[in-house]
Amino acid sequence: MEQHIQNLLDSKYAFFNHPRFIEHDPIQIPHAFSHQPDIEIMGFWVAMLAWGQRKTIISNANELIQLFDGAPHAFIMGHQAHDLKRFETFKHRTFNYTDTLYFIRFFNRHFSKHASLETAFSAQYNPAEITIEASINRFFHTFFDDEFAPKRTQKHISAPFKKSACKRICMYLRWMVRKDEFGVDFGLWNNIKPSQLVCPLDVHAQRTAESLHLVSPGPANWNKALELTESLRQLDPHDPVKYDFALYGMGIEEKTIWQ
Template identity: 50%
Template structure:
């Protein structure tokens, strides 16, 4: 396949899957339920963190979480009292347990006492000269677990390139918040991070198609693989490489039907 043919194929699948029809069956649909960007960034971060396993289960657990927050994620985070946290005692998703929930609530409440947007937790570690979001992900991870009471077990739920993780869920979350186009899927609420700095979320569907198309040759599925794949698709659109997440993910979905 020539470079032109490859780009045409990727653009075809991008156009097919970057559309509102994609929303209802995807966890991002939970985020679309909110008009306030502050609600979107709170529940988006939490839902993205839960995004492993069956999509239907992720959506169900996310909906339960929103209900426990009284349908107002940002207001709950900023105004709840310690006794309000007990309502989450029976809520969990796979290995994400009450201990993890308590720490997420603690970190987010403290963060919003001093900051207006969760974007700052990422963007303050990034400069316009940085080619990718790698410094933002490392800095966010370090900040997130800077509280003295941070449980060791919770670290597995917030990845970092410093630990060679592919950071799939955080890459997906930043795609939601940063990318902006006229397709109606991603939100583009954040403006201190450039879409050109985004990295592709490397899940099993994306990895399989990337290897099939020879966009990814590295054997290990780690952060270096994410950088390799992102660099490969950046050749086709250096200002918005993240849009090819739709293409590769969509190709994988089509193949599995």
């Protein structure tokens, strides 16, 4: 890879991987908590809602926190059936009451047996696997392993076997797994290795990646996300997705220029 491209990505990564990034991004939602289950729950939830305008995503996530009385894990584990009625009016784009109830049901089921959401991703985890692909596929089946799982909710949880780029799942895993001294990503999980993460791929990141010849033109799917990650692995084999900060930031800069 040409040195000037690496220099550019390194400089943009250093600029955007900074605490000032938090206040403008949906990652501010889990950063509002100190209790790990709350961080995991709200991090996952806001990541799954992360499509559309950031302002709306953040506003709706804050509404959800209020509905949880400010304590998502405590509410999910201790609520009564009548407490769920308050969520009837909560929605984000196509995410509605049915989806909300199932998310609460899943978290209740999971945290009744496990201390962390990591185990939902790391069950049967193979540290020798190059990427986290198999673990994301297993998570999808774990999430919906419930006779009451609504079919409609499956559209909100992506998986590589569905050929999706899995941008939101990959973003969430970056938040939970990556570790550095800058404090944007949480680095709470220890089983999955940062080198196995796959770079979140959206239209802005892909446009930037194509302009830098990190990926070939084509649809944004799982294979394209793997292609991008492999290019980034040439720059940093131990932490390739750190360059998500650079691609995201450059994409936002470009979008701002054209608005």
